[in-house]
Amino acid sequence: MDFGFNLSPSSAVELDKVDTSLFRELCRIEPGARTCIGCGSCSATCTASEHSGMSVRKLLLSLQRGKMRDVEKMLTCCMLCGKCTMVCPRGINTRRIILTVCRLYENVEGRI
């Protein structure tokens, strides 16, 4: 039946239902990943950001909110130049985090 409108699914994220296993695994290897303060320096300096939407800030947040599709998309955009690591005020080794997430993905068959 056509009611003349339709409902879009809720965009709310239920924090207690999100699968954050990959993020937790990442933090076990790179505890610094938890210390991001969302300042955006990494994205601002990233050469790939303007063209591809790459952002370490968003990558870390997406991992914590279960937005795995966004994570996958971003991972393919990084050129591993390391500029983000240079500017991070928390001293997070962002480049190594990107590599670690890639590696974790490889271990999970069928994810990428």
Next chain:
Amino acid sequence: MENKDQILVIGGGVAGMEAARQLKSLGFKPILVEKGPALGGHVASWNRLFPDMTPVRKVLDPLTSSLEGVEVLLDTTVESVSRSQREYTVVLTRGRVIKCPAIIIATGFKLFEARKKEEYGYGIYDRVITNKDLENWFNTGEDGRVPDRPSAVGFVHCVGSRDIKAGNQQCSKVCCITAIKQAIEVKERFPQAEVYCFYMDLRLFGKKYEDFYINAQRDCGIHFIRGRVSEVAELIDGRVQVKAEDTLSGRPVKVKLDLLVLMSGIVCNPANNHLASELSVPLDEDGFLRSRDNIFSVTESDRPGVFFAGTCTGPKTIPETLSEARGAALGVYNYLKGKK
């Protein structure tokens, strides 16, 4: 009774205690008046203190013992004040009259009444407590609202602070660091629990505070969600569901919690209105007592011989409060030095 060295200190929190102690060592005869049944003020209700997790007793015990010989009047407050020449005549409740050339006001603050923010459900839902309740639970282990094995605990920052609707525009200054301290303590006791802090801004300005924050993030895995909790609802199983926006991702978030802790803010003590009018000292727009100026003379009022110490003029930490108490005592000394 008349005594040129007699100084009245009103309020027996850490500000008043430290001021009285300093006045004593400067050779005065302080009289400390406290409206409650014990000294210590709010600090007596806390458990361990930021930034070094110092047990409260380590602060209050030396302060208390250094007051030996100081006259302390408990369950007493000020009824009226009159001023003649260079002397204040203060009528206390319980009939005492004190004449003194100077007064230090150290009447402190009031904790925001969390009940007033009805949307957070304090006093309505069983699993909602305040920062003060949590300190009390740390001290006594007794609070039926704190579950035995919570799997998720939330902290709401800025409850009644930075909130014009609640009548308090000011930031309470100590509750961001208190939330982080308490979140770490909760995680220590319940390592299996996920802990969430919902904040508008994190205002962590003091020495070692950033270390606390990094420790909370990295070692305790506490989740910091930038977004103000809009509402809390009780679920059928007694837990509460919190709604907010995760403003960093621009999405609404929900989470079910076993315990929610509201960071009630520091607001002005309404008892100051009476004191202010008796002493003719002005109040600021935020309801706190107004310092002569906010850089050079924070501990001075516009009235000669009337000084301020601690949170009666605005939110402060304990070390700031203690420094002001010392400043106020020195202010009394300098004020009277030329007058003897």
